[in-house]
Amino acid sequence: MDITNLLIVYLFCLGFYCVITEKNLIKIAVGINIMEAAILLFLVSSASIPGASPPIINSEAISVIVDPIPHALSLTAIVIGAGTTGFLLSLIIRLYEHAGTVRLDNIKEMK
Amino acid sequence: MSATKIGAIVVIAIFAVIFVVTLGALPDVSDRIQASETASRVLEDGRKDTGARNLVSAVLFDYRGFDTLGEATVIFAAVAGVALAFSHEVLLLSKTGLSPLAKESMNILTPFIMVLGFYIIFHGHISPGGGFQGGVVLASWAILACLVYGVEVEEMVISTFAKMVVESIGIISFVLVAGIGVLRGVQFLSNLSAGYSAGMVGSIFSAGNIPYLNTAIGIKVGVGLAVLFVTMAKRDVGS
Numbered sequence: 001m002d003i004t005n006l007l008i009v010y011l012f013c014l015g016f017y018c019v020i021t022e023k024n025l026i027k028i029a030v031g032i033n034i035m036e037a038a039i040l041l042f043l044v045s046s047a048s049i050p051g052a053s054p055p056i057i058n059s060e061a062i063s064v065i066v067d068p069i070p071h072a073l074s075l076t077a078i079v080i081g082a083g084t085t086g087f088l089l090s091l092i093i094r095l096y097e098h099a100g101t102v103r104l105d106n107i108k109e110m111k
Numbered sequence: 112m113s114a115t116k117i118g119a120i121v122v123i124a125i126f127a128v129i130f131v132v133t134l135g136a137l138p139d140v141s142d143r144i145q146a147s148e149t150a151s152r153v154l155e156d157g158r159k160d161t162g163a164r165n166l167v168s169a170v171l172f173d174y175r176g177f178d179t180l181g182e183a184t185v186i187f188a189a190v191a192g193v194a195l196a197f198s199h200e201v202l203l204l205s206k207t208g209l210s211p212l213a214k215e216s217m218n219i220l221t222p223f224i225m226v227l228g229f230y231i232i233f234h235g236h237i238s239p240g241g242g243f244q245g246g247v248v249l250a251s252w253a254i255l256a257c258l259v260y261g262v263e264v265e266e267m268v269i270s271t272f273a274k275m276v277v278e279s280i281g282i283i284s285f286v287l288v289a290g291i292g293v294l295r296g297v298q299f300l301s302n303l304s305a306g307y308s309a310g311m312v313g314s315i316f317s318a319g320n321i322p323y324l325n326t327a328i329g330i331k332v333g334v335g336l337a338v339l340f341v342t343m344a345k346r347d348v349g350s
Contacts, residue, residue, distance in 0.1 A: 005134040013127045020119045046137075055166035056239060057158050067150040068157070068166040072175060075167065076182045079243050079332065083189030086339045090193040093343065 004045045011038035025092045025102040029085065036081045043074040161302055162310060163236035163318035171241065172324045176289065176300035179324070183282055183331055190278070190335045197342050209259050217259040224252045232329035236318040242325040246332030253337030257344050271341060274334045281331030288323045 011034055018031025047070040055068035092102060099107050153166060153174065161169040171179050228248035235241030256268065292301030302319040310317030 005131070009127050009130045009134065012130065013123050016126065017119055017123050020122070021116055042134075054239070055154070056237075057164050057166065065154055065166075067147070068153055068170050069150060071167045072170040075171065075241075075243055076178060079182055080185050082336065083186045083339070086336075086343070087189045087192045087196075090196045090343055094196050 004041070008038050008042045008045070011035075011041065023104045025095065025104065026089075029088050029092065032088070033081070033085060036077070040074045040077060043070040043077070046070055161236075161318055161321060163321050165236050165238060165241070167239075168236045168241050168321055168325065169318070172236075172321045172328075173300075173302045173319075176324070179328065180285060180289070180300075183285065183328060186332060186335050187278070187282060190338050193339055193342050194275075213259050217255060220255070221252065224248060224255070228252070228329075228333065232325055233315060233322065235325035235329075236321040237315075242328030243332050245325075246329040246334075247336060249329070249333030250336035250340070253333075254340045257341055262341060262344050266341070271338060274338050274341075278331055278334040278338065281327050281329075281334065285324055285327035285331070288320050288327060291320075 015031045015034030015036075015038065018034065019028050022028050022031060047067040049064055049066055052064040052066045055065050055071065057065070095107070096102050099110060101107060153170060157166045157169045157174075158164065161173045163169040163173070228245045230245070231240035231248060232242055232245030235245070253269075256264070289300040291307075292304070293299050295301070297304045302321065307319030308316075310319075315322065
């Protein structure tokens with residue numbers, strides 16, 4: 001069990017705890033993004049070999065190269081994360097205009 | 112500490128134990144890459160198959176081109192969603208912008224941001240970077256302009272409608288470049304087998320259709336993220 005994996009688990013659980021317990025919608029959005037960061041760290045660390053070069057071949061002499069596929073996947077994940085976070089925040093802004101608060105417990109009381 | 116929080120901590124502790132056990136059971140990284148047929152195939156033949164030096168670009172636009180097209184669609188949907196959520200026009204966030212010093216610095220920075228963005232897009236197949244990364248750099252110009260000059264001025268330079276038209280051009284040209292393969296009798300998104308020239312490895316016009324796809328994605332992502340920010344910044348939440 002190396003330190004990177006522990007960091008991944010810690011970050012993911014931190015974000016998960018945030019999503020479960022927080023009442024503030026903005027903080028929930030932050031929690032989701034922390035979970036996403038943990039997943040990205042997992043993808044990138046799953047491809048990394050200590051001392052290997054990045055997957056860009058500049059010379060014919062091929063040394064140890066990291067696996068490019070998780071890099072491409074995490075690139076996809078980053079872009080989609082940015083898009084969905086933008087949509088999430090825009091929905092929260094609309095809710096704030098409608099309800100005047102971003103706290104879930106206050107919104108529940110309104111009914 | 113409330114009962115909810117204790118319950119949450121218990122749930123997460125159980126989850127963390129499962130997580131740690133699972134991660135610990137994964138094979139060692141270098142063993143896994145050697146055992147993985149996909150990884151070794153890409154590492155050995157990637158440059159020959161696509162002519163791209165940057166293997167991440169090769170995976171993104173050649174081996175997994177469909178995935179990238181789908182990803183661009185997700186961005187499109189997110190932008191459309193934000194635009195829908197904020198569909199009516201309202202007061203502008205900042206009418207006057209920041210101080211003259213900030214505006215002057217912004218003027219000096221503008222050409223460098225643009226050159227960096229386009230450099231990253233056009234060199235996506237030979238060096239680190241690509242359409243997504245360069246597009247984000249371009250979008251950062253629009254965000255900076257919104258913050259420094261105010262949304263109104265930024266809107267005057269490039270209107271949101273024009274941005275959306277350019278965004279659509281980006282995604283349509285991706286599909287067109289990819290569709291040439293179908294016209295030539297091979298598969299959608301085919302690269303070298305669709306007649307794109309592999310060129311000299313390391314030059315800008317190499318790696319078949321990857322630079323064109325990179326440019327299309329760069330335009331699409333850059334403008335898309337700019338629309339996302341501008342639409343949100345236009346809101347006057349206090350009203």
